[in-house]
Amino acid sequence: MTAHRAARGTACVLAAAVPGWCCLLLFGVLPTARFTRERIEVTVRPSSIEVEGLYVYANPWPIPVTQGLKYPILSDEPHPLPDSVLVTEADPGTGEDLRVIPTLRLGGTPYYSVTLPARASRHIRVRYSQRARGGSGVYLLSTTGAWRRPLESGEYLLKTVGVRITSSSYPLDGPGASSFARRSFMPDKEWEFTWIES
Numbered sequence: 664m665t666a667h668r669a670a671r672g673t674a675c676v677l678a679a680a681v682p683g684w685c686c687l688l689l690f691g692v693l694p695t696a697r698f699t700r701e702r703i704e705v706t707v708r709p710s711s712i713e714v715e716g717l718y719v720y721a722n723p724w725p726i727p728v729t730q731g732l733k734y735p736i737l738s739d740e741p742h743p744l745p746d747s748v749l750v751t752e753a754d755p756g757t758g759e760d761l762r763v764i765p766t767l768r769l770g771g772t773p774y775y776s777v778t779l780p781a782r783a784s785r786h787i788r789v790r791y792s793q794r795a796r797g798g799s800g801v802y803l804l805s806t807t808g809a810w811r812r813p814l815e816s817g818e819y820l821l822k823t824v825g826v827r828i829t830s831s832s833y834p835l836d837g838p839g840a841s842s843f844a845r846r847s848f849m850p851d852k853e854w855e856f857t858w859i860e861s
Contacts (some may be wrong), residue, residue, distance in 0.1 A: 680696040696720045696730040698810045702818040709860050712800040715787045722779035734773045738802045744771040745791040753786040799857045804850035813849035
């Protein structure tokens with residue numbers, strides 16, 4: 664094969680492969696950024712949970728990157744998908760929302776993307792409310808494994824309104840036994856919790 668034909672062949676292969684790689688990056692299958700920290704606050708009410716998650720993504724590279732992200736939410740009969748999910752960029756100093764990040768819902772699952780400058784980080788906040796019948800709720804933690812490295816830190820807090828927590832799959836050891844925290848955390852199970860009305 665001549666060098667010219669080889670070059671053309673390589674170009675054709677790359678042209679065919681690039682859209683596929685772009686799709687994988689867009690949907691977060693191939694992470695280019697790093698997911699370093701999260702703080703999850705769940706407000707539990709008699710028939711619903713309200714989730715507010717603050718997530719920190721870091722770009723270790725000397726060039727800007729855009730990371731596609733999929734936000735998995737448990738969906739079953741007692742826990743239908745939320746009607747809406749709000750995604751915002753948060754100021755790392757004040758915690759205030761800076762801007763709304765557009766989301767795309769595919770099969771009920773929210774997708775969005777975050778652009779990170781070279782060697783910089785972004786704080787992303789996600790909020791949603793989910794109906795929860797039977798006094799039980801689930802926050803998906805094991806999906807962290809897709810990032811292929813543990814979180815530097817994670818903080819997880821339950822707030823209650825008219826209910827009392829009766830169980831948690833992760834022991835609650837914070838103030839008032841309503842929270843837990845981990846360092847170098849690679850979750851191997853979901854955070855499941857139950858409650859009764861108080």
